[in-house]
Amino acid sequence: MDLEFTEEQQMIKDMARSILDEHSSxxxxxxxxxxxxxxxxxxxxxxxxxxxxxxxxxxxxxxGGQSLLEAALVxxxxxxxxxxxxxxxxxxxxxxxxxxxxxxxxxxxxLPKIASGESIFTIAWLEPERGYGPVGVQLEARSDGDAFxxxxxxxxxxxxxxxxxLLVLARTDAGVDVFLVDAxxxxxxxxQILSQAGDAQYRVTFESVKVGAGDRVGxxxxxxxxxxxxxxxxxxxLASQAIxxxxxxxxxxxxxxxxxxxxxxxxxAFQSLAHYMADASTNIEGGRMxxxxxAWTRAQGRSIERLAPMAKLFCxxxxxxxxxxxxxxxxxxxxxxxxxxxxxxxxxxxxxxxWWDTPYLEELVAADVLD
Amino acid sequence: xxxxxxxxEQAFADEVEQWLVDNHDPVVMDPxxxxxxxxxxxxxxxxxxxxxAAQGWLGMSWPKEYGGQEIEGVYEYILNEALAKHAAPxxxxxxxxxxxxxxxHGSDYLKKEFLPKILNADIExxxxxxxxxxxxxxxxxxxxxxKKGDGWVLNGQKIWxxxxxxxxxxxxxxxxxxxxxKHSGISLFLVPMNxxxxxxxxxxxxxxxxxxxxxxxxxxxxxxxxVGEQGKGFQYISEALDLxxxxxxxxxxxxxxxxxxxxxxxxxxxxGKPIKDDPNVRRLIARIVTDQAVAKGLSVRFVCxxxxxxxxxxxxxxxxxxxxxxxxxxxxxxxxxxxxxAGQIRxxxxxxxxxxxxxxxxxxxxxxxxxxxSSEVQKNIxxxxxxxxxxxx
Ligand SMILES: Cc1cc2nc3c(=O)[nH]c(=O)nc-3n(C[C@H](O)[C@H](O)[C@H](O)COP(=O)(O)OP(=O)(O)OC[C@H]3O[C@@H](n4cnc5c(N)ncnc54)[C@H](O)[C@@H]3O)c2cc1C
Numbered sequence: 001m002d003l004e005f006t007e008e009q010q011m012i013k014d015m016a017r018s019i020l021d022e023h024s025s026x027x028x029x030x031x032x033x034x035x036x037x038x039x040x041x042x043x044x045x046x047x048x049x050x051x052x053x054x055x056x057x058x059x060x061x062x063x064g065g066q067s068l069l070e071a072a073l074v075x076x077x078x079x080x081x082x083x084x085x086x087x088x089x090x091x092x093x094x095x096x097x098x099x100x101x102x103x104x105x106x107x108x109x110x111l112p113k114i115a116s117g118e119s120i121f122t123i124a125w126l127e128p129e130r131g132y133g134p135v136g137v138q139l140e141a142r143s144d145g146d147a148f149x150x151x152x153x154x155x156x157x158x159x160x161x162x163x164x165x166l167l168v169l170a171r172t173d174a175g176v177d178v179f180l181v182d183a184x185x186x187x188x189x190x191x192q193i194l195s196q197a198g199d200a201q202y203r204v205t206f207e208s209v210k211v212g213a214g215d216r217v218g219x220x221x222x223x224x225x226x227x228x229x230x231x232x233x234x235x236x237x238l239a240s241q242a243i244x245x246x247x248x249x250x251x252x253x254x255x256x257x258x259x260x261x262x263x264x265x266x267x268x269a270f271q272s273l274a275h276y277m278a279d280a281s282t283n284i285e286g287g288r289m290x291x292x293x294x295a296w297t298r299a300q301g302r303s304i305e306r307l308a309p310m311a312k313l314f315c316x317x318x319x320x321x322x323x324x325x326x327x328x329x330x331x332x333x334x335x336x337x338x339x340x341x342x343x344x345x346x347x348x349x350x351x352x353x354x355w356w357d358t359p360y361l362e363e364l365v366a367a368d369v370l371d
Numbered sequence: 372x373x374x375x376x377x378x379x380e381q382a383f384a385d386e387v388e389q390w391l392v393d394n395h396d397p398v399v400m401d402p403x404x405x406x407x408x409x410x411x412x413x414x415x416x417x418x419x420x421x422x423x424a425a426q427g428w429l430g431m432s433w434p435k436e437y438g439g440q441e442i443e444g445v446y447e448y449i450l451n452e453a454l455a456k457h458a459a460p461x462x463x464x465x466x467x468x469x470x471x472x473x474x475x476h477g478s479d480y481l482k483k484e485f486l487p488k489i490l491n492a493d494i495e496x497x498x499x500x501x502x503x504x505x506x507x508x509x510x511x512x513x514x515x516x517x518k519k520g521d522g523w524v525l526n527g528q529k530i531w532x533x534x535x536x537x538x539x540x541x542x543x544x545x546x547x548x549x550x551x552x553k554h555s556g557i558s559l560f561l562v563p564m565n566x567x568x569x570x571x572x573x574x575x576x577x578x579x580x581x582x583x584x585x586x587x588x589x590x591x592x593x594x595x596x597x598v599g600e601q602g603k604g605f606q607y608i609s610e611a612l613d614l615x616x617x618x619x620x621x622x623x624x625x626x627x628x629x630x631x632x633x634x635x636x637x638x639x640x641x642x643g644k645p646i647k648d649d650p651n652v653r654r655l656i657a658r659i660v661t662d663q664a665v666a667k668g669l670s671v672r673f674v675c676x677x678x679x680x681x682x683x684x685x686x687x688x689x690x691x692x693x694x695x696x697x698x699x700x701x702x703x704x705x706x707x708x709x710x711x712x713a714g715q716i717r718x719x720x721x722x723x724x725x726x727x728x729x730x731x732x733x734x735x736x737x738x739x740x741x742x743x744x745s746s747e748v749q750k751n752i753x754x755x756x757x758x759x760x761x762x763x764x
Contacts, residue, residue, distance in 0.1 A: 001373055001374060001375065001376060001377075001380075001445070001671055001674060001675055001678075002372065002373050002675055003372060003671070003672065003675045004372065005372060006372075009372075069372065254758050254759070254760075257760070258759070258760070266761065268754075268758070268760040268761060269760070269761050269763050269764075271751070271754075271764040274750070274751070274754035274758070274760050274764070275747070275750040275754070277754060277758055277760075278693070278749070278750035278751075278753035278754050278757070278758070279693075279750065281690070281753060281757050281758065282669075282690040282693050282694050282753065283665075283694075285669065285672065285687075285690050286665035286666070286668055286669050286690070286694055287665065288668075289665065289668025289669055289671065289672055290661075290664055290665050290668050292372065292374075292668070293374050293664070293668055293671075296372050296373070296374055297374065306660075307664065310660070310661040310664050310665075313657070313661055314661050314662070314664075314665055359654075361657075362653065362654050362657040362658070363653060363657070364657075365656075365657035365660060365661060366653035366654070366656055366657040367653075369633060369656055369657070369660050370633065370636065370637060370647045370653060370656060371647075
């Protein structure tokens, strides 16, 4: 048992930290809120050039071939800096599904472009008034000879406005399938929906959008399995992102508590407040441990069927709880837009509600334990 | 990064596990005694400790010159967690706190007298720090030690001395210098528990066993039985907590309780329907196993920090203890909520679910967030050392 990082892991973490510090300052993050594109080209370019974008994609397709552990270190930094960038939807989910289930031709065509940042992928998964499970995928893909015709509406399509390729989850006779759809294809229309976190997410409508049989990713009816597999990796990274955000919120709050005085004492000298912070720090450290264990376990080639949902469940819960506490500790200024703590507070809840929410994750864990 | 034990450590863990299975004895290993399983308080349990000694498993981390093997403390962690898992007596007190303090600070006489007996499991100790006015503020102990000839006369009272009614020796802190500052007027003594001046009064608890009050009436202790230097007692007590990182609060009892609860929940029915299909039950169980995994992570963190040596892993162990003890209580609370009305049936009756295991555990685990540094004390430590907050509470 040891918790030391290798030199290479530390290097990757440091590199992520310095790139994100430079390109994802709090001012930059504020600037991007509600922006239709939602990210800066400079950061995107840096992520591509540094190899952080394709970090976990296969080396033979231009990726870094690193494990989930290295990626988790990067995601903690992204969480810390509130980085707004389509890394997750494009490289982790998009690239992940292609690497997992794509044909050789699809992989050869797209993975190098995803890794470099030349192409931006996103996933069109959730539908209005439908849930996170496979039954929530009802967008129709009617087979029409060799082709499919997609009709329906998707929601929470992150960075839809900037994406050039959409991976669309759709229902076919075989079950759930994933289709690769050009974002500019005829019949695709989208509009931005504002979110609590001020990110760039879209509602996308598909009106008889035609795709070829060669645009299906993976064998018929395997779409959900591909997504689920990639999601199990992905949620470990989001858990790490949550810990990064929670830690930063805790840090800035702790510093504030040392300088803000009331009743002739710094807030840090009030025990009730200090104890909230002690609890918060404990949960953050615990969350970091379960992230590392999940990422390490996956890197060993073992199953993270249970660890991954536990990690996101606990860490997102921690992030929302910690940031709620922090809001309280800042007092009135925490409620203003001017102070930064609200940035973490809003993103925490959004992250918890996104990419498998609490009830869904609890059920994944419960099913694994009880059924 | 590595969350596994090394092959050697894993081999030891497997060996211990197998040995405990082979040596299973329901009289010695009764999980329903909850926290009190750690004590060697019956003839059978003392015999069990002798078997552990014969295995060479006591004092493994001690220096060779005192009969140890000088192996890493993590082996004692592995052993202690396995013992706790099987509800067998544990090694923390004699081998850990007392043995290690004697090795560092004891006179040759005390070392010769006590260390071999600890290694052979010949003696059991009671630890007497707490007093009515010295709980969380342990340095406030007032038990009076007055110099007389070549020794000391002790008068006053201890409380919460858990093992006093069966132990052979009393490891006790007393105030030898009433005029010195609070932390530096205390010395440590070893007192035979059968001293006629000691009066032991049982103090029943809402757990299933008792602890004790101990009254000192002119108890004479020779100088030779003072541990280390006069006035350094509190320093030794604090240092022992740092030295003895590997056998502190164990996680496996609550992991076991969670396992027992889940096994039960898989089979139990209410109104003819499986309890496990109740969404609320599923939710609670998911949370328990998740938090249990987090607690395990926090324990890995403190073990890794401890084995690095150097600075004692105070923050790591405080965060672990805070989280794990609160979780341990919550598992019992959730279990009773899941069991509903039947959960109230007093432990030990067939009518209760799992014979009332969680009714009993719910009571027994209350002490976990109080003893060994309460949750609030842990939070004070975290606030100071982790968050860098001022020391004024
Ligand atoms: C079953 C049992 C077995 C025990 N066994 C032993 C034993 O073998 N040997 C031994 O020496 N002791 C033993 N103890 C004593 C144990 O260590 C003390 O109970 C513990 O240190 C707390 O002290 P207290 O009970 O006096 O509570 P108090 O210190 O009076 O605490 C009461 C409450 O106040 C809180 N509090 C106290 N100080 C602060 C602070 N600075 N900031 C915020 N909150 C604070 C506490 O957290 C607690 O919630 C045992 C106790 C029990 C119940």
